[in-house]
Amino acid sequence: MDNIAGQKSSLSWAVNITVVLLVLIWIIPTVGLLVSSFRDRDQISASAWWESPFPVEQAFRARAEGDVTQQGDLYVITGNVYEASEVASSFTNSRPPISAFGLTGREPGQFQAGEEVENRDGGTVIINSDGTFTFSTEEDPEAEGFPRIYFLAETPPDFDLQNYDTVLGGDGMGQAFINTLTVTIPATIIPILIAAFAAYALAWMDFPGRGLLIAAVVGLLVVPLQLALVPLLKLHQQIGIGQSFLGIWLAHTGFGLPLAVYLLRNYMVGLPRDIIESAKVDGATDFQIFTRIILPLSFPALASFAIFQFLWTWNDLLVAKVFLPSSDESWVMTVRIADDLLGSRGGDWGILAAAAFVSIAVPLIVFFTMQRYLVRGLLAGSVK
Amino acid sequence: MNPIVQGLITIVIGVGGCIGYFYGANFVLDRFIFPAKGKNAGQNINRANMVRPWLFLFPAMFALGLYLVYPVFGSFFRSLYNRSGNDFIGIGNYVTLAGDEAFRTAFLNNVLWVLFVPAVTTFLGLVIAQLTDRLRWGNIAKSIIFMPMAISFVGASLIWKFVYANDPDIGIINAIRVGLGGEPLDPLQVPFWNNFFLMVILIWIQTGFAMVILSAALRGVPEETIEAAIIDGANPFQVFFKIMVPQIMPTIVVVWTTITLLVLKVFDIVYAMTGGNFGTEILPSYMMNFMFRDDGIATAVAFVIMIAVMPVLIWNIRQARAEMR
Known part of the structure; x- marks a missing residue:
């Protein structure tokens, strides 16, 4: 697009300036949070974060x-x-x-x-x-x-890690961080395997009702989670799981499956037919084709889904509020911030900023290191 | 038991169980139920191949059925019962909702969200995608605008609490107001408009999503159509709005509906920012007021959300079926 005849160069100035402004609008709130998290309470109340480099x-x-x-x-x-x-x-x-x-x-x-x-x-x-x-x-x-x-x-100017110390220790964000991690990892790993087998069946195996099942998965993709809360919590209580980590792992697994199956099937269906057919001719069983050929080839799609599911479970508030015990030693970070710190530390901006940053640091790292897979997953999931 | 230990055990049992199930079921099927030898070998192979897809599908179907299909019906039936769940009251809960002022506020606010957020997000995403595609540093700009996607709604709410803070030394909005000679005010308490200030947060989060997808679609627009338009004397705006946008219309619709669905489900922002006060309640946050208190009402609200989602659900299924043909 750069060198098409007729493009006006005066326009490129306008474009540059517009994009700079947009980028500033997008990044300023986060920068404010980051800067505030390193300032002590007196300095925060004395001057704004954008004045923080000055005395x-x-x-x-x-x-x-x-x-x-x-x-x-x-x-x-x-x-x-x-x-x-x-x-x-x-x-x-x-x-x-x-x-x-x-x-x-x-x-x-x-x-x-x-x-x-x-x-x-x-x-x-x-x-x-x-x-x-x-x-x-x-x-x-x-x-x-x-x-x-x-x-x-x-x-x-005075920048230090005092707020982080306070937040991780006394305010329980350290424990909450561990809880979040505990919820996230099994809830990310388990659905992948289950979904991969199902996606393979839906992509490459012939059986009656396949089209219907795919349509059902597409439909389930949009069912609001809100519907699931009351009946499933009741079910969990009846079978003795109650509000617990086991309960939230199962719930996240169930809720993550439609996207996982949909993403993986879309990807697998696009794999070259020749490879699979020649493997069949050579006498490979479906199981062998799946584990030896499809699974390794689908790595990008598996990675995309893993990132999605990780971000979603890490950032989730709703499921954690309902399916985890309501006592504060099993709170995850989002619950800790929304239900506790925003109330009890309402005016303590440095503490709030540090807490928020503790909770968004890991997703940001994942995001910046694996952006490629995330984009690929988004495209596979939406543009069809 | 320590949750971390429990977590590790769950990973081992979960992953091991999955592998064990798939491998074991496959093995049993091929070796014992329909062995590919003896006089029925050929027939057995066919039979095994008919059963195998269902072996592969079973765990996923079971989990989906239990965690997503059953709740649709479970919630609907629960919504027909009273608070304790013992008495059948028909549409009583829905009647209660219809008569509740707070529910109507939440419903109307939700309509505002559904109209405003997807429209602005898609438009911004489209414009940013087009603008950044021409820049040398476009990818950096895209990364920054895409970044809020990784942040939780709660984290984003906190970030924007800073922006909206009443104190002009904390909140940049009020700093600008005071700088221009105004009085500081709490944006979240301005009636009616506070809804839009909350929507800004979701727009901030989601624009990156719209941008990434629309940017890919824009790149897929055939170069010839653009060149032809330019040779015919179209200016850049005409090229964009009359040549490129119509060609990516299907993608725009997908982005629009995806964000619409999200808007109907997000409760975190309202919950963390205002707790539903100052006339900012929306359906998902309204529902959470009743969660653990009155399951009948809570499920009724959830079902109202389900009905709102229904058209998109049907449209999505139609699209998916059309593609498969």
Whole structure:
């Protein structure tokens, strides 16, 4: 298409710009999540993730601790806010200049640094940009405790793995990750074999009712899962499986089969007839043809289905909610996020971001390494 | 038992059982039931070949029957009974649903989803497929737009929670609003339009799917038809909309219906984003309100979804049969 006569080159600029914009729209939400997952809570509340490479003006709260001298009615405290016990740990490496200070939590940046202001009880307060302060008050700090001060200081960008630590340990995403893996792997492997045999029968063996069965598989492809939930859960309870890992493996196997059979049959039917017929002439049985010829040749289709089924079971919320026990030690990651973290950690964006990223990391790796098979599977399943 | 150990055992038993079944059944059939020797050898081989397809099909048919065919009927019958499942109430549950304001909201919202999401997704997919096909870095662009396909609906919802967040330091939408001098607002609480903000998430996920398939179809359009149109003086837009699009119409229909089916089933996004509040309920999420509480109503909702899917199901089967002929 590139060099067809009559193509206008001005159009190619427009195309480039449009695609750049689209790509940006598509990737920005995910980048935001990734960046936020590495920032700590204070930085997230102080600045947006797209400002994260720059220093953040962050509000600190401390007590005006220092040397006390008495001058008339007033006690005068002199000292350095960077050394106040509540904030000292934030300033061990650097002491960024203080831009503003305040006396109430509501307005931590009410006054310019270096400005001398009236205290509530008649004294004065001054905090300089290098952190030194003079605080005079009528109240005896020895008796009443040092008074509260607030100040704004620029802190450098701070990225760490703290959120991941919290999420994997205390918030149970570590256990949930293992549960997801436990659900996913058997639920991916078992349907493949069952489907491969059925697909071969539907593709290459002649028997009455074959067309009808293929039509049935196509029909089952679109049956909504919602229908299956109530009757199957009941069935599982009656035969003693109940809500358990075994139950969810069986359920995922059943639900994955129509796509598996359909994909594999479509692929197998396209394999060259000559190979199969000459094998038959040479005396191979159907079983031998299947295991020795069809199965190895169908590897791309098997891989496509495996990826689909893996992504689908890994990302599933509905089946996990219904067929797994409702106690939290067997929650998978999607359930953990949707039912627990979104509620209990609702405003804790760093934690939520880390949890989300833990759950999407593996599918993303699978996606980027095996995109070829995924695309091939999509095409085989849909374009017909 | 530890679930991991149980999982490993299941893999071994499952895979071993499958191989054992297929190999064993085949072996028994050839060796003992219809042995290919003796005076009936020829007849036996024919008979064995008639039975064998069913041996191969049996596990899949059994699982499909139990996990997909039976539930269609099971759900339908269950929906005719009351909450406890003891009393037959006919279409009572459906009458209850019809009278429920929340159900009607969910139904109408679902209609919006079905109209809007497949249309926008297919259109965007088509346009992006066409645009990226001309670019040298088109494959990278495609990968990025395709990427959300790998992300779970829950993960995607969380990603978009950030985008929609009320706080202009978190949510980019509100950051832009505030930057333009507006007041921050919660997009998910804006009546009516919040439905569309939720749909955006599904569109974001599915556009890659539409793009991949339509891009393959566009490449299959015969070059001669395009060249002929260009020689006749068609501009690029005419070439695209009047020459290429009509030729890939069947694929567009497939993409459209596939996404329509998905829209009727996805409950995760609404569930994670709003929990069905603020007038955003759709049928699948509405059904989950009754799951574990009132199976009669839950199955009735599921059956309503099934009826909505029915036309596509029939159309798909027709297509499949037409191809086989």
